[in-house]
Amino acid sequence: MDDAAQPSTARMIDFWLGGEHHLPVDVAAARAFEGAYGPCAPLFRDLRAFLGRAVRAISAAGVDAFLVFGAGVPTRGNVHEAAPEATVLYTDVDPVTVGIGQRILAGSDRAGYGFGDATDLTTIDPALLHRFVPGWGSRPVGVVFLGLAAFLDDATLRRTLDDLYAATAPGSLLAVDFDSEELAAYPQALAMMGPTFRMRPPKAFGPLLGRWTPTPEGIVPVTRWRPDGPPADLPDAFHGGLAVRHAD
Template identity: 85%
Template sequence: MDDPAAPSTARMIDFWLGGEHHFPVDVAAAHAFEGAYGPCAPVFRDLRAFLGRAVRAIAAQGVESFLVFGGGVPTMGNVHEAAPEARVLYTDVDPVTIRLGQQILAGSDRAGYGFGDATDLGTIDPAQLHRFVPGWGRSPVGVVFLGLAAFLDDPTLARTLDELYQATAPGSLLAIDFDTEELAGWPAALAMMGPAFRMRSPTAFRPLLGRWTPTADGIVPVATWRPDGPPAEVPDAFHGGLAVRADD
């Protein structure tokens, strides 16, 4: 695959996680951001650990398939590695990351990768959805919606989550996070995120979930969400949790 001309947040995260699926342009962008903010690897390793705990919690409820939006690079403890018995469809909108994901998962019969825009469910290939998320709309599934809220304005995020609620079966679970206002303390880094970037307080985020009901854990700093041990000492950059699609 030819090196892309533009960096990708997904591949920058792969670099910070210690993965092998990124390009020089991603490394350069990661170093530039760290120059304005500070070390990012601990933050994103903690965020990936949260993903693993959330996915395992969903699987423990008997959920056997997952639909992942903004899937990024499917390595370093991503969804199908956290729940190896599950079926997983990763989706993204970046063509380079999609091709990379398809190469990585080429030998898998339980995980696939394709184009999918979370704000338009009709963009997902129905054949892929049927193959890798066979219970979609009929039985509970896991929806992974991490790293996306910050790039959607409030009306779009609320509409998107409501459409996901309507499309899933009762008992489905949503793993979600959002960027807190912590980055406001780093104006040079914040400027690098672009005009579409949205920071939110917990009180501002909660109404956007609509009919999705957070579990008893609440929406909390990701380091403190069901930690396996003492919570990691990292900046309070992300909050997240699980929310349930209740019976109609």
């Protein structure tokens, strides 16, 4: 089946962010979802703002290389734009989105894009990893893990985050988010998310991090994680934060 004939969450988000790298099938799916839930652009703009704040906090800690999972379209304030001095490797499992990302980043010497499944680190091209995340495993890096936890069961999520902990050097930082139970009140919208989508209560978020240690803010609604000003008045659909990889 042609992947371009299927809507992609990443490209739907690009549409909601006001981007240009999406297809008609993505716009149709985004509008159908909004018909069941309501406007989504403010939520995803707020989530993207959280990404920017988290990336800048990681950079301020002295980290200058990032590995991004479920990266989506690398524009509209994505990692290499929030940390312009860093090197970044974006990864995704959707080949159409990977192709879009490679076209956007063609010729960049600081950011690249390749296939990568967060649940299996061996799927990442080692050449890309060592080019754009130099010192992987031996020096601190930033790992961006946004939009993925909701599509992994608890056991897979714990294993995946533990594998990342084991693969990274002490001092590495993880940016992560979780979906709350917000969609429970919108059964039609929830049904559109598919059978693998998992909402979780906030009390479940911390234990899923395993050996990763949250920064003092904890895992909180993204509007209230180190806001640049008064938090936006939005539903608490996404919770997120940073977590640290300490020495064993």
